[in-house]
Amino acid sequence: xxxxxxxxxxxxxxxxxxxxxxxxxxxxxxxxxxxxxxxxxxxxxxxxxxxxxxxxxxxxxxxxxxxxxxxxxxxxxxxxxxxxxxxxxxxxxxxxxxxxxxxxxxxxxxxxxxxxxxxxxxxxxxxxxxxxxxxxxxxxxxxxxxxxxxxxxxxxxxxxxxxxxxxxxxxxxxxxxxxxxxxxxxxxxxxxxxxxxxxxxxxxxxxxxxxxxxxxxxxxxxxxxxxxxxxxxxxxxxxxxxxxxxxxxxxxxxxxxxxxxxxxxxxxxxxxxxxxxxxxxxxxxxxxxxxxxxxxxxxxxxxxxxxxxxxxxxxxxxxxxxxxxxxxxxxxxxxxxxxxxxxxxxxxxxxxxxxxxxxxxxxxxxxxxxxxxxxxxxxxxxxxxxxxxxxxxxxxxxxxxxxxxxxxxxxxxxxxxxxxxxxxxxxxxxxxxxxxxxxxxxxxxxxxxxxxxxxxxxxxxxxxxxxxxxxxxxxxxxxxxxxxxxxxxxxxxxxxxxxxxxxxxxxxxxxxxxxxxxxxxxxxxxxxxxxxxxxxxxxxxxxxxxxxxxxxxxxxxxxxxxxxxxxxxxxxxxxxxxxxxxxxxxxxxxxxxxxxxxxxxxxxxxxxxxxxxxxxxxxxxxxxxxxxxxxxxxxxxxxxxxxxxxxxxxxxxxxxxxxxxxxxxxxxxxxxxxxxxxxxxxxxxxxxxxxxxxxxxxxxxxxxxxxxxxxxxxxxxxxxxxxxxxxxxxxxxxxxxxxxxxxxxxxxxxxxxxxxxxxxxx
Numbered sequence: 169x170x171x172x173x174x175x176x177x178x179x180x181x182x183x184x185x186x187x188x189x190x191x192x193x194x195x196x197x198x199x200x201x202x203x204x205x206x207x208x209x210x211x212x213x214x215x216x217x218x219x220x221x222x223x224x225x226x227x228x229x230x231x232x233x234x235x236x237x238x239x240x241x242x243x244x245x246x247x248x249x250x251x252x253x254x255x256x257x258x259x260x261x262x263x264x265x266x267x268x269x270x271x272x273x274x275x276x277x278x279x280x281x282x283x284x285x286x287x288x289x290x291x292x293x294x295x296x297x298x299x300x301x302x303x304x305x306x307x308x309x310x311x312x313x314x315x316x317x318x319x320x321x322x323x324x325x326x327x328x329x330x331x332x333x334x335x336x337x338x339x340x341x342x343x344x345x346x347x348x349x350x351x352x353x354x355x356x357x358x359x360x361x362x363x364x365x366x367x368x369x370x371x372x373x374x375x376x377x378x379x380x381x382x383x384x385x386x387x388x389x390x391x392x393x394x395x396x397x398x399x400x401x402x403x404x405x406x407x408x409x410x411x412x413x414x415x416x417x418x419x420x421x422x423x424x425x426x427x428x429x430x431x432x433x434x435x436x437x438x439x440x441x442x443x444x445x446x447x448x449x450x451x452x453x454x455x456x457x458x459x460x461x462x463x464x465x466x467x468x469x470x471x472x473x474x475x476x477x478x479x480x481x482x483x484x485x486x487x488x489x490x491x492x493x494x495x496x497x498x499x500x501x502x503x504x505x506x507x508x509x510x511x512x513x514x515x516x517x518x519x520x521x522x523x524x525x526x527x528x529x530x531x532x533x534x535x536x537x538x539x540x541x542x543x544x545x546x547x548x549x550x551x552x553x554x555x556x557x558x559x560x561x562x563x564x565x566x567x568x569x570x571x572x573x574x575x576x577x578x579x580x581x582x583x584x585x586x587x588x589x590x591x592x593x594x595x596x597x598x599x600x601x602x603x604x605x606x607x608x609x610x611x612x613x614x615x616x617x618x619x620x621x622x623x624x625x626x627x628x629x630x631x632x633x634x635x636x637x638x639x640x641x642x643x644x645x646x647x648x649x650x651x652x653x654x655x656x657x658x659x660x661x662x663x664x665x666x667x668x669x670x671x672x673x674x675x676x677x678x679x680x681x682x683x684x685x686x687x688x689x690x691x692x693x694x695x696x697x698x699x700x701x702x703x704x705x706x707x708x709x710x711x712x713x714x715x716x717x718x719x720x721x722x723x724x725x726x727x728x729x730x731x732x733x734x735x736x737x738x739x740x741x742x743x744x745x746x747x748x749x750x751x752x753x754x755x756x757x758x759x760x761x762x763x764x765x766x767x768x769x770x771x772x773x774x775x776x777x778x779x780x781x782x783x784x785x786x787x788x789x790x791x792x793x794x795x796x797x798x799x800x801x802x803x804x805x806x807x808x809x810x811x812x813x814x815x816x817x818x819x820x821x822x823x824x825x826x827x828x829x830x831x832x833x834x835x836x837x838x839x840x841x842x843x844x845x846x847x848x849x850x851x852x853x854x855x856x857x858x859x860x861x862x863x864x865x866x867x868x869x870x871x872x873x874x875x876x877x878x879x880x881x882x883x884x885x886x887x888x889x890x891x892x893x894x895x896x897x898x899x900x901x902x903x904x905x906x907x908x909x910x911x912x913x914x915x916x917x918x919x920x921x922x923x924x925x926x927x928x929x930x
Contacts, residue, residue: 172218177486179203179222180493183229184500190234200226233497240333240498250880254314255280256292256341260306262454263360266391270300273337274308281314291336296343304357307349315340321680321909321925324555324626324716334498359452363387369586373593378604382579384410388453397608402554403621404614405561406568406607412453414508415569416576417462421446423577425470439470457492457499458508464488465512481516485509503553507546514545517643532566539565544639548632551624555719559622560614567610575603625722634662674794674821676913678851679717680905680925681709683879683886684737687828687851688717689819693792696723699730699817699828703740710744717910718749725750728789728796729778732815732830733757734766743769751778755789757801758782759813783815793917795820799827799844800836811854816840818847822917827869829853829860837865844868848920849913852876852895856887856904866898873922875911876904 186199204223211219258274265271272294279286294310302308317329317340332340366387371379380392390398393410401407409415424445428438443466450463465484472479489509492499499505518541519534526533539562550557558564579600586593614620638659645651672692679686681702686709689697702709729751732738743765746754754773756766773780784803789796800816807813814830827847831854832840841864850871853860855878874895878886887904895902903911909925 171480171483171486172216173483173490174486175222176225177489179226180229180490181500183226184233184493184497186226187230187233187237187497190230229493229497232494236497249316250318251313251315252281253312254341255309255311256294256314257307257309258292260302260304260308261291262304263302264389264391265299265302267299268297270296270298270302272296272300272302272308279314290338292339292341293332293337294341294343294346296346300346300348302348303350304354304360305351307351309347309349310341310343311345312341312343315342319909319926321905322713322717323677323910323925324718324720325713330498330501334496334502336496356451359448363389363452365587366583367392369590369593370583372590373582373586373597374601378601381410381604382600385412385416385576386453386579386583388412388456388459400608400611400615403558404611405558405564406611408507409568409572409607411504412456412459412462414458414462414465414512415572417446417459417466419573419576420449420580421466421470436474439474443467443470456504457502458504460492461488461505461508464491481512485512485516503549506549510545510549511542515541517541518544518639521643521646535569536562536566539569548627548635551627552629552632555625555716555722556621556623558614559619560617564610564614568607571603571606575600623719623722623724626720634659671916673914673916674824676819676826676849677717678875678877678903678905678911678913679713680910681713681737681741681877682707683855683882683884684709684741685732685830685851685855685877686714686741688723689794690721691791691794692821693794695727695791695794696725697728697730697791697796698726698742700732700738700830701741701743701745703736703738705736708744710741710748714741714745715748718745723749725752727791728753728755730755730815730817731757731766731769732817732828733810733813734763734769735810735831736765738830739765739769743772746772746776746778751776753781754778755781755783757813757815758784759801759807761807761810761813763810793821800832800840802839805839812836818844821915824848824915824917824920826913827851827871831855833857833859834862837862841865841868846870848872850874850900852887852891854886855882855884856891857884858888858890861891861894863894866894866900870898871895871900873920874900874902876902876906878904878906880906882906
């Protein structure tokens with residue numbers, strides 16, 4: 169058997185993945201049984217002693233991952249919900265300081281919470297909204313708010329807890345006051361200071377926009393990167409050049425090695441010196457996961473060269489994977505780790521097969537084939553994490569990668585030269601500036617092309633496994649066209665079968681928009697409805713919560729956008745997204761009581777050719793098997809404020825009825841009780857305020873389930889306890905977005921299934 173290191177790594181990966189599903193005991197038993205039997209079979213076939221190690225490698229990975237997760241959870245020892253006032257003392261481990269914000273990672277040696285002293289060594293990310301002078305090893309004394317790391321509260325939301333746990337951070341802390349006790353500089357501080365000098369010089373020899381790009385590309389620091397540039401590069405498929413990737417390290421390593429050879433340094437000393445300089449560069453740039461992988465593989469390549477051994481890229485990749493995942497098995501769930509390893513594997517395995525489709529072979533064909541291979545191999549991961557894929561990134565890479573061989577070494581050289589002379593630095597970096605201008609022109613051109621991105625939504629992990637299994641089979645049976653044909657036919661058959669078997673349910677999502685309302689409805693005939701969009705003066709709810717949710721669920725259009733009333737916490741999100749997604753109809757209450765936000769939404773609807781429908785009681789929408797009836801307001805409703813004309817909508821699907829109540833209060837409920845009928849699901853009026861949910865109203869509705877949409881630590885005290893008690897008196901099951909995150913209801917018209925984004929509390 170060839171490449172034992174690759175086989176070891178695959179078994180190690182299997183062990184880590186099995187640990188992530190350790191709640192399914194039957195699957196674990198079957199998987200480990202298969203591994204043990206397969207080991208026996210291959211040992212008898214090949215008589216290689218190392219084969220007997222395979223189950224032990226898998227078991228070790230399984231227990232190592234479990235142990236890491238257990239230790240991680242044990243570090244989260246403080247029993248508080250979301251946040252608590254605290255005082256912390258700790259030692260600075262790393263930091264990033266900008267003009268008006270400082271982020272400092274400390275290892276705590278004392279934490280005071282509610283008068284109690286704790287002496288647990290925890291890693292805490294400290295943020296302070298000012299520029300502070302700090303160095304490594306300094307002692308930090310800070311007062312402020314300690315935050316527990318959060319799981320995603322909505323589809324498409326960022327997994328803060330996983331992201332920081334991968335980086336061995338246990339809590340976040342926002343400092344109101346901070347005191348720094350300076351200590352002697354460490355050796356690592358000299359590298360940090362050197363990086364700050366380079367950052368400062370790049371800002372002096374380049375315009376701000378270009379300086380931010382070069383600092384991200386060469387130093388791994390994105391704090392100065394313009395957000396519009398980041399978005400532009402992402403949409404054009406160029407985002408990968410804004411991180412220190414394997415390509416950057418390869419270019420840098422080759423440049424250093426070639427330069428040393430030209431200076432008549434012996435080959436062995438040149439290789440050894442290159443390894444040392446790349447290790448220093450790794451420390452200088454913050455040691456990202458993809459950079460660690462690239463430096464490790466380059467080190468293996470140069471070491472093999474020194475000792476006269478053959479370099480095998482797949483074995484080196486497996487070796488690097490072993491090193492990183494033993495260091496921290498949670499790296500497996502980092503998108504940078506996954507993209508870095510899958511891209512290299514795809515380029516290595518697929519490029520020769522793609523080249524076979526071309527009659528001639530030259531550098532351009534190889535570059536094109538490698539770009540196609542990287543695109544094919546990374547597309548499922550990009551779709552999984554970003555919910556859309558750039559369609560022209562193959563073309564983009566063909567245009568930009570050749571120039572990277574000039575840009576990266578020259579940018580680093582110019583940064584180093586600028587330390588001695590800013591004038592020479594400006595002269596030498598001129599070509600870099602023009603290359604960056606060319607990159608931006610290419611990005612803007614690609615972005616403006618039709619269909620430049622394709623919305624995929626988040627694919628199910630099963631489809632991703634199937635995708636890579638098909639590629640693996642195609643490669644394995646590369647010389648057997650018959651089997652390849654069967655694999656292709658079988659794939660098409662499976663896709664069609666799953667599409668036919670896809671159930672047609674009604675889905676209702678109560679999106680967590682903080683202190684506000686937003687409900688997304690997907691009907692059984694695949695029509696999309698949104699009722700309200702949340703809103704906040706502190707956050708762009710539409711951009712940061714609604715659009716990621718819609719992309720995650722592959723929603724390309726909104727058929728009906730309902731606005732219940734024009735309070736900020738219901739309308740702002742709709743104003744933000746109506747420019748970003750196709751909307752067919754905007755449905756609003758018929759009223760003359762309007763505010764500037766209402767007028768702004770109507771103006772945007774007109775600009776985007778969205779038809780506006782005004783409705784009152786008894787107006788109705790029939791959408792397939794789904795019926796939406798307006799129960800309020802009536803024609804003669806007296807209006808003194810926004811809540812007085814809030815829409816009340818009855819959503820009926822076969823035997824299931826959902827009542828959406830906006831922000832109605834006691835006066836509106838009193839009108840409704842005269843004609844409203846029972847509903848199994850009730851969106852609690854006005855976020856659970858004591859001005860709503862009267863006993864007469866609940867008596868008329870008789871809800872089995874009540875959904876409250878409120879914000880964590882909202883200043884209104886929603887939901888009020890007396891309202892909660894009133895619902896409990898009707899044996900109503902209560903869900904609250906503040907506690908449960910987004911709430912999803914799925915029904916076939918008879919039965920209901922309700923799930924929450926966050927784990928339910930007992």
